[in-house]
Structures are given as C-alpha cells and as structure tokens.
Amino acid sequence: MPSDLNGTQAVIDVAMRAAQPHQLDPGFFYTLVTPGGDVQKVDLTGPEHTGVPARKSGTTLVRDVDSFLAYFDKHGDDNSEVYADVERRTITAVLDAHTGENARWGGHRVELHLRETSAWRAWTSMDGQLVPQGQFAEFIEDNLVDLVEPTAATMLELAESFEVTTSAEFQSSQRLDSGARKFSYVEEQTGKAGHKGDITIPATLTLALRPFEGTEPYKVIARFKYRLDKAKGELRLGFKIERPGDVLAAAFADxxxxxxxxxPMAVLNGAPAHR
Incomplete structure (x- = not known):
C-alpha cells in the first residue's frame, strides 16, 4: 500500500512541475488551459508586445504635388486607389485599397489639401470692393509684383497720382476709345484758382497669380470698377476679377x-469610401 501511494505522489509531482508557468514569446497566439479547466486564448501579436504595428494605418496630410508623390512612391502599390474630389479640391490615395481578389484594410491614406497663396487671397479679398483712392493706391503698391499689364512701373506712377489727389474734387469721367477711363479733377488752393488735372486708368489689369502653393502662375484678368459721386467730388476705385472660380478649377485640373x-493607376473622380 505505501508503495502505491509513493507512485501516485510521483505522478502528481511530475504533473505539477509540467504545469509551472513559463515565459511566452511575443508575436504568437497561445492557447492555455486554466486550473479550472477552461481554455483561454492569449494574443501576443499586437504592437504593445512586439513593438511593431500589425499594419500600416493613418492619414498623412501634404500640401503639394511633390510631397504627395513622394509618399505614394514609398507606400503605394499597383492596387492602391487615387481619388480627386473637385468640390473639396483634395486628392486622396488609399494606399492599402482592396485588390480585385482580396479585401484589404483601406486605412492607410495620404491626402493632398491645397492651400491658397497669400497673393491669391490678397487680390480676391479686394474683389468687387470700391475703396477710397488712398486705400486703393496702397493696395496697388503692396501688390505690384503680381502685375503684368499695365507694367508695375506704370501702375506705381498711377498709384502715386491717386495719393496726391486724395483732397481733390473729381468732377467728371470720360471713356476713351481704348476702353480706359479718364477722370477730371480740381485741386482747391487758398487764394488761387483751382489746379485742374486728370487721371487715366486702364480698362483692365492683367495679373500673374499662383492660386495654390506649389502651382505655376495663371493669367488672371481684373476689370477696373469705379464710382464717382459728383455731388461730393469723391472717387472710389476697385476691380472685379473675371471668373476666379474657373482659374481655381483649371489649377486643380492641372x-x-x-x-x-x-x-500607375487612373485617378478616379470622387472620394474614397468612409472607413
């Protein structure tokens, strides 16, 4: 009888030694039997265990074409998808898009968000406004670099004329054969007859503007606008940009x-599915 007990205890000791806990290696799945007899699955494949993400994910935002293409070349493949959203003026690449045979995560993306240049914002912020001569002259002087026709030198001279006649009384306007407009004024001088003169402004301005950062300049036409209050002798000036939306659309299309x-694939017109 004692010999049987000794043999049983030996078996128990071996079983207990076999059940001692030991270190599990990261990067694998394990199935364990608990002391209560239940089966438990242990996942050690996540980045918190391996230090390496299970897959690429996240959306990277870029501001120009070169950055978009550099990111795509690094992470994209022949099954990636690229979408151009005309309304939002964004281009999105789904780098891990579904293949023809298999589903993929679709969670790794790069988006090109175009940003308007400061020059474009400056001119469009004044679009359609009529402002006093001095304010208009200051705007022209600050943005001479964008002018193509008339030349910057011509427009600087015109701006200076606006500045020195801010106290003059404008009396009439005349449209010339060229389409330009001539304004006649009188400067009041104490004890003397008023000094008369005129200022001629062109019918249009031709600008070279970059709508978005990283793009080439585009030709933009702006028509001069004015309002002459003969009762007060006040002249207000401004311009109207011709179809600025078409310029933005052309820049996005390019x-x-x-x-x-x-x-390596055609750019689709639209937007990718929401994740």
Missing amino acids: IRTLIDSDV
Whole structure:
C-alpha cells in the first residue's frame, strides 16, 4: 500500500512541475488551459508586445504635388486607389485599397489639401470692393509684383497720382476709345484758382497669380470698377476679377493631371469610401 501511494505522489509531482508557468514569446497566439479547466486564448501579436504595428494605418496630410508623390512612391502599390474630389479640391490615395481578389484594410491614406497663396487671397479679398483712392493706391503698391499689364512701373506712377489727389474734387469721367477711363479733377488752393488735372486708368489689369502653393502662375484678368459721386467730388476705385472660380478649377485640373501621369493607376473622380 505505501508503495502505491509513493507512485501516485510521483505522478502528481511530475504533473505539477509540467504545469509551472513559463515565459511566452511575443508575436504568437497561445492557447492555455486554466486550473479550472477552461481554455483561454492569449494574443501576443499586437504592437504593445512586439513593438511593431500589425499594419500600416493613418492619414498623412501634404500640401503639394511633390510631397504627395513622394509618399505614394514609398507606400503605394499597383492596387492602391487615387481619388480627386473637385468640390473639396483634395486628392486622396488609399494606399492599402482592396485588390480585385482580396479585401484589404483601406486605412492607410495620404491626402493632398491645397492651400491658397497669400497673393491669391490678397487680390480676391479686394474683389468687387470700391475703396477710397488712398486705400486703393496702397493696395496697388503692396501688390505690384503680381502685375503684368499695365507694367508695375506704370501702375506705381498711377498709384502715386491717386495719393496726391486724395483732397481733390473729381468732377467728371470720360471713356476713351481704348476702353480706359479718364477722370477730371480740381485741386482747391487758398487764394488761387483751382489746379485742374486728370487721371487715366486702364480698362483692365492683367495679373500673374499662383492660386495654390506649389502651382505655376495663371493669367488672371481684373476689370477696373469705379464710382464717382459728383455731388461730393469723391472717387472710389476697385476691380472685379473675371471668373476666379474657373482659374481655381483649371489649377486643380492641372494638379490632377500631374498626379495622373505619375501614379500607375487612373485617378478616379470622387472620394474614397468612409472607413
């Protein structure tokens, strides 16, 4: 009888030694039997265990075409998808898009968000406004670099004329054959007859503006606008940009063409599915 007990205890001791806990290696799945007899699955494949993400994910925001293409070349493949959203003026690449045979996560993306240049914002902020001569002259002087026709030198001279006649009384306007407009004024001088003169402004301005950062300049036409209050002798000046939305649309279309020519798949018109 004692010999049987000794043999049983030996078996128990071996079983207990086999059940001692030991270190599990990260990067694998384990199935363990608990002391109560339940089966438990242990996942040691996550980044908190391995230090390496299970897959690429996240959306990277870039501001120009070169950055978009550099990121795509690093992470994209032949099954990636690229979408151009005309309304939002964004281009999105789903780098891990579904293949023709298999589903993928679709969670790794790069988005091109175009940002308007300071010059474009400056001119469009004044679009359609009529302001006093002095304010208009200051605006022209600050943005001479964007002028193509008339030349910057001509417009600087015109701006200076506006500044020195801020106290003059404007009496009439005349449209010339060229389309330009001539304004006649009188400067009051104490004890003397008023000094008369005139200022001629062109019918249009031709600008070279970059709508978005990283794009080439585009030709933009702005028509001169004015309001002459003869009762007060006041002249207000401004301009109206011709179809600025078309310029933005053309710039976006050219950006899409650049990307379309560099990625291995056609750029789709639309937006990717929400995740």
